[in-house]
Amino acid sequence: MATSVRRAVTTLPAAPLGPENPLPGLRTLDQVHELDDRAKDGLPRDMKRQIGNAPLRTTLPVRTLDGYGRERTETEVESIVIENDRLRATVLPGLGGRIHSLHHKPTGRELVYRNPVLQPADFALNGAWYSGGIEWNIGATGHTTLTCAPLHAAIVPAPDGGEMVRLWEWERLRDLPFQVDLWLPADSDFLYVGVRVRNPHERPVPAYWWSNIAVPEDEHTRVLAPADEAWYFGYERNLARVPVPHFDGADRTRPTRSEDPADYFYEVPEESRKWIASLDGAGQGLAQTSTDRLRGRKLFVWGTGAGGRRWQEWLTEPGTGGYAEIQAGLARTQLEHVPLDPGADFSWLEAYGPLSADPALVHGEDWTAARSEAARALEAALPRASVDAAYTAWLAHADHEVGEILHTGSGWGALEVLRGGHKLPGTPFPESTIGEQQRPWLELLRSGVFPAPRKVVPPGPSLVAQHWRDMLETAPAEPLTEYHLGVAQWHAGDLAQAVRSWERGLQLAPSRWPLLRNLALADCEAGHGERAADLYAEAFADLCEERRDGEHWTAATAALGREAIDALLAEGRTAEARTVWEGLRPATRTTGRFRLIEARLLVAEGDKEAARAVYDAGFEVADLREGSTEVSDVWATITDEPVPAAYDFRRLT
Template sequence: MATTVRRAVLTLPAAATGPENPLPALRPLDETHVIDDRDRAGLPRDMARQLGHAPLTTVLPVRLLDGYGRERTPTDLDAIVIENDHLRATVLPGLGGRIHSLVHKPAGRDLVYTNPVLQPADFALNGAWFSGGIEWNIGATGHTTLSCAPVHAALVPAPDGGEMVRLWEWERLRDLPFQVDLWLPDDSAFLHVGVRIRNPHEQPAPVYWWSNIAVPEDARTRVLAPADEAWHFGYERALTRVPVPESGGTDRTYPTRSEYPADYFYEVPDGARRWIASLDEEGRGLVQTSTDLLRGRKLFLWGSGRGGRRWQEWLTEPGTGGYAEIQAGLARTQLEHVPLEPGGEFSWLESYGPLAADPAAVHGADWAAARAETEQRLADALPRADVDAAYDAWRAHADVEPGERLATGSGWGALEVRRGRYKLPGTPFTDDTLGEEQAPWLALLDQGTFPGPRGAVPGPALVSWHWRDMLETAPAEPHTEYHLGIAQWHAGDRAQAVRSWERGLATAGSRWPLLRCLAVAALVSGQRELAAEYYAEAFDGLCAERTDGDGAWTTATAALGREAIEALLTAGRAEAARTAWQGLPPEVRARGRFRLLEAQLLIAEGRKDAAKAVFDAGFEVADLREGAEILEEVWHRLTDEPLPDAYNYRMRPRT
């Protein structure tokens, strides 16, 4: 059959991602993927340089997504299906353009791990993320803030005369437009993916990209790549060079043989073909290859320990098969960011398809022979020269304007294009995508004034220097000072941010948003008592203003209440924390995150038996952060009993 593209609806048991957290994300990232400066001394010079290149300290201007739960209901998701005789790819444009499944039709098998549920968890840079399929990670070290966000999608003429699907958006952490073109030629068993990232600005931009492929795993699954060494990164936060396949007496190319979760970034030699494959006991599975610009290859494994197994169950459901991740990126490791010059672009082509190799060689003791067999079967199925030719053919179509729209993303790109008057052929960010969130910023751009929020909860912030300059020259209303302070904070001018918030506070009618910002500033600077004072006043002010039963107010109350109680407990003010707890709506207090907070409050009040009873009754912290050990820490403040499996999410050995 000729390749077809059609709209479809995919129905999955899904937990809703919930509303955005309205509090600006001022605090430093709780990021597990960092290493100490002193550990960089022995690294290759280019790697060490890129490890320190433009790290993020916040996810501004993006808002956090932390309002999801664990209750799943059948949910219809808009999908785009790309299909020929060999492959059927199902794409979710409302969820970052994720390829949910990639079915090899002759074999009747899915080449990727297809999650049977959609369960958000706290793995993305801004919170909500879900596992499975193939995702496109752009922005900064970690899972993209677009994991659970819509992207634009449309049909575009393909190089072979058919149609391909273009996905595009404006990545807001780095202010960069990007596109992903999905091209499945009529007779091809490989899905081609053309990717382009452009820098329309007048200064260099740090770029991060990793294509993340979830693949099924069992005890006989092996991951192969053209490397004899890898950079190992575990949740102990150390980057070390290790041999491949075996290190520490274990063959790490079999994901289930390791105990703890870990990353292995393969050291692919210069000039070698870029590829990575996951093959089962019979030597069958998925291979990914690319043009040479996409340099890095990686294996992420959960391991066989209790914590890793628990995480896998958490992200899907008990009784389903496990998965590992094979990935491909611009740099050697995910701790690096690559500079992109003003007016420049990065572009490359990836190819995904089935592979069958001799299982005796694939699983033999000779690693070189296993690699050689896999690479030869890849060369037979898709020669390296064919990938380069496909790239050249695709690149000639990258500027072609999209035709029929299949999905609509955010309006932030349209706002930036209007401000910067950028010309971006092939990725139109049109005015008809502008919405309510962009309206006050559009007024600031066109009229020089910044309208106040339509409700009592402030809208999203913008923080680039262009918008900061406009806020500085706008009339100094309290809401303008609020947003100016956020932009100054993001720029690293913390003292000036505090002054802006204090100026706004002097005449503000609604004081709690400004007080909360001042509370965070005090907390970050180590002033725990002052932070507690600000938080208590902010939460009291919010409770006095809020309308019970209103969704926006409930979201704001939960977000601020959690921060306030944590800060009050940190300052040793259990009585004030209890007062704030009582100000939370009952439905908020019943959430798992707040059940944990209740246990911490009870401990602070000296009521350990009551706190232990909270654990014994059972709760689930839906937004437990990747690498977090808070459940174990609180449990061991209560008892010497072993941590129950239901609370064990440990991702590293005990030291």
């Protein structure tokens, strides 16, 4: 059959994403993938330089997604299917453009780990993330803020005369437009993926990209790559150069032989073909290869310990097989950000498809023979020269005008194109995509005035790039303008000026709680706990007087209440924390996050028996952060008994 592209619907048990958190993310990121300063000593010069290249302080201007739960219902999810007589790829354009399924028809095999549910969890830089398939991570170290966001999608002519699917968006952490072109030639066993990240600015920008592929894992799985060494990151905030495959008494290319979670960033020689493969006991599985720009390759394992297994269950459902991740990126490790020059771009071609190799060799003890056999099988299935030729052919189509629109992303790109006058052939950001969140900023751009809202609502999202900050500084100093200006100044590191802007705005603000909250958080970050607690209590009381019905007000109350209780408990002001608790919506208090807060509050009040009853009744904290031990930590304040398995997420050692 000829290659076809069609809209479809994928039905999955899914938990709704819920509303955005309306409070700006001012807190400094606490990243799992972070190095202690002493750990950087002795690293290669280019790696050390790129690890120190503009790490994020916050995820501004992107909002946090933490309004989801864990109740799943059968849900129809928009999808795009790309299919020939060999492969069928299912793409979710409304959820980061992820390849949810890659099905090989001749063998009937699913080449990637296809998650049977859609369950958000707190793994992305801005919260909600889900596991499985092939995801496109752009922005900064971690899972992209676009993982649960809609992308633009359209049909574009493919190099072979057929059709390909273009996905594109404006990545907001670094203000970089990007595109992902999915191309499946007729009769091909391999899906081609052309990627381009562009810098339209007059300054260099730190770029980040990792393609993450979830692959099925069992006791026979082995991951192969063209490397004899790897950079090992074991979540102790340290990088160590280790041999491949054997390290610390075990063959670490076999995911189930690691008890603890770990990253292995393979040291692929510069002249070697760039590839990675995951093969089962019969020597069959998935191979990923690319042109040389995408130099990094990585294996991530959850580990066989109780915590690692618990996290995997958390991301899917009990009884589902485990998975590992094989990955490919711009740098050798995910801790690095690569400078992208003004007006330049990074582009490359990836290919994904089935691999079949001699199982006796790929699973043998001779590592050189094992990886050589995998490389031979890959070269036979898809020669390196064919990938390079496909890249050249794709580049001639990378600027091609899009055809039928399959999906619409956000309006942020359109706003930036209008502001900067950027010319981005192949990735249109039409003004028609500008929506409610972008309209106030469009008015600021055109009139120099940030408009007051027509009704009482929580403030919309802030923009923080220098050009928007400059516009806010010259706009009339209305309270809402000062609110957004302070957020932009905070993002720029001018904390004192941010506080002054919020204090000015507070003098005439009809809605005081957003400004009070920002001032409270600023005091928290500065170590002024008592003053922060005062401001949080005042902010929450003001919100309770002002709030209306609706999910945005409920989200604001929950978010501010959570921060206020934390600040008050930190200062031992238990009675005031209880007052905030009682001011929450009844439905909010029944969620898992607030059941855990209730247990903490009861412990602070001296009622450990009641706190234990909260645990005994059962709860699930839907937005439990990757690596968090807070559920077991609170348990330890109640009893010396072992942590029940349902509450044990202690995977990081």
